[in-house]
Amino acid sequence: MIIALNIGLAVLILALGVWTIVARDTFAAVVGFIAYGLLLTLIWVQLHGIDVALTEGAIGGGLTGALLIGAASRLRKTESKARAERPGALVRGLAAVVASAVTLALVICVLALPDPAPTLAPQVAANIAVTEVGNPITAVLLAFRAVDTLLEAIVLVFALIGVWSFAPDRAWGGRPGAQQHVDPNGILAYVARVLPPIGIMAGLYIFWVGADHPGGKFQGATILAAMWLLTMMAGLTDAPPISRTWLRFGLVVGPLAFIAIGLAGAVTAGALFAYPLGYAKPFIIAIELALLPSLALILALMLLGAPQRAASQ
């Protein structure tokens, strides 16, 4: 029964993927891609990766969708020109051959993986009690491989700076996105007043529960970012100018706190990013608390894009 379900799910997702590529209208293709992302969440649940399913649903479904739809609406004017430029049969044939070759290589690699796959999971399970967290993913991300998580957070900050670099000179330090004019008594404003409090509660809950169950700061931050973006889309709040001090501080407080705790570990426990025995959980929670607002800010600002309006507007 489960096998039939998994096969059905796989077939559905493959068909949806093919449709997304073949679809001519950009808007339709983006909708197909988002449906694909939301269905991938189901696949991750079936693979017992609940944390990954949470991340896929949040980022792949919601945030990437909003990002792509913004891009699609910006490309709308050039769409007819793009459609007119159809590559010749030779190029298309070559593309099909290369894509098939890459797929074949991936399939062979996956099927040739040793069974049982080499894994450090037993070592993690043996040592997880020391970290005082119950969720092995959190233990790996914030205790055993904390350096990777720090570098990922810093990469996100760099990515945001990269997005900001697209701002025209006159708008540098200004507000991203266009001014939203929305009827304050309309449905959109209503949703933006009612949903964010619930969403913030849910985001904080998922952040908190990540210590012992699937969840964590990244998924929680994504939900918080989505709720903030919702209020901006409905015109209830305006995007902040990126030169604001609180914004800049909020962006770096997470990585800085992380680095500080890592350096403190060198002093108190003898190695960089080591935690003193018995104090692991408070430090992990401190890192997560510092990273949560930073990640939420980064994700929301990346979606808003480069500043378009001068700060004084």
Place this chain on the structure above:
Amino acid sequence: MPEALLAATGFELAMVALGLVRVLRGPGDADRMMAAQLLGTGGIAVLLLLGAAAGADAVIDVALTLALLAAFASIAFVKAAPGAASDDRAATDPRGDAG
């Protein structure tokens, strides 16, 4: 019991698949915007049934996240549709519907 729930999940997934076929084919952007709605309800039903069949409570958190983010994605679609430049007032409704 788990087998019955898995059967319901399979049925539900088939409904979502059929719905997707119709919704993605629909002429016009509004039809396609319904895809996020469809997955928001049907997909969540599949998740909850899967979670109950496997006895995993964490799947409900995934359903919660999906509900919030599917709503967010739907609203992003509506805002990005052509002609959505101004607001969502129905005052200029040519059919004279007050709703």
Place this chain on the structure above:
Amino acid sequence: MSLALNLFTIVAVVAGAFFFLAGTVGLLRFPDTFTRLHALTKADNLGLGLVVLGLLPHASSLLVALKLIFVWLLVLLASAAVSQLIARAANREGPRA
């Protein structure tokens, strides 16, 4: 006792599946965007509610049961508002098949 609960679950989930079927049939067969939206939103949300009702007896704790109901209410709220927005967007697009 547990037989009665299992029966209740099966009945509720089957009823929910029926409403999902009705919603999907409406989605496939209705002639117009608005009627399709109507079928999708109303029938699917009711179907989800019945499925949640059916899963309540098997929740492992009160907190889990409350979470299930909370998810359903959230979906209800979001669907109601979003369907209005989609309908207004469809209205702006103009009448199409």
